[in-house]
Amino acid sequence: MDARQMKIKAAAAALEYVENGMRLGIGTGSTAEEFVRLLAEKVASGFQIVGVPTSERTARLCLELGVPLKSLDELPDLDLTIDGADELDGKLRLIKGGGGALLREKIVASASERMIVIADESKVVDVLGAFKLPIEVNPFGQVATRLAIEKVASRMGMTGEIVVRASGDGPFMTDGGHLILDASFGRIPDADALAAELNAIPGVVEHGLFIGIASLAIIAGPEGARTLT
């Protein structure tokens, strides 16, 4: 089974949790896109859901495939969000934001009664941090914000480069008009404490640590799909 087939397997298993009439948060990334494709087939066969996309990219795919959408302001209480992740540990703590949509992803998932993560086995780790931690920052004062992040990290025993994510000739800009700093911490010994410290830095708009948000993960591997709770 190749990587795409595993993503499809996880997405198909997640679709089982979607009930007719649900208000659904719809994630971003290649795994979430497989979910959108399967969801579109169900919608075409008469299944009724309304989705709230977590990015402009996901919104475009949904519109192209006929998945009905509303904004989060129109549907502020969602039943379920299904989204991918860059990394997850055994306590369902996630790193997200590799696709640059972490702010909307966190807002949408937090407005949902339940979040299910879909991923393949390569994303499961013992300790978070091999994947660079994306931190969304306001462009104003970005250098001061980076210094504040470095101070926090060093206090917690973490070193590593923090770079502004690039796209083409310039910096990558999020859907919200912010920058992403990618922090190569290598290993995050206390993700809960780091999340709290980052939340306290004024220039940090949001960070990619999702803690206490997901309640189930569907992990696809060559042998099939398993769940983590």
Ligand code: ABF
């Ligand atoms: C989104 O897409 C992100 O939060 C995460 O960065 C990424 C995972 O993408 P993929 O499914 O392509 O690995 O869920």
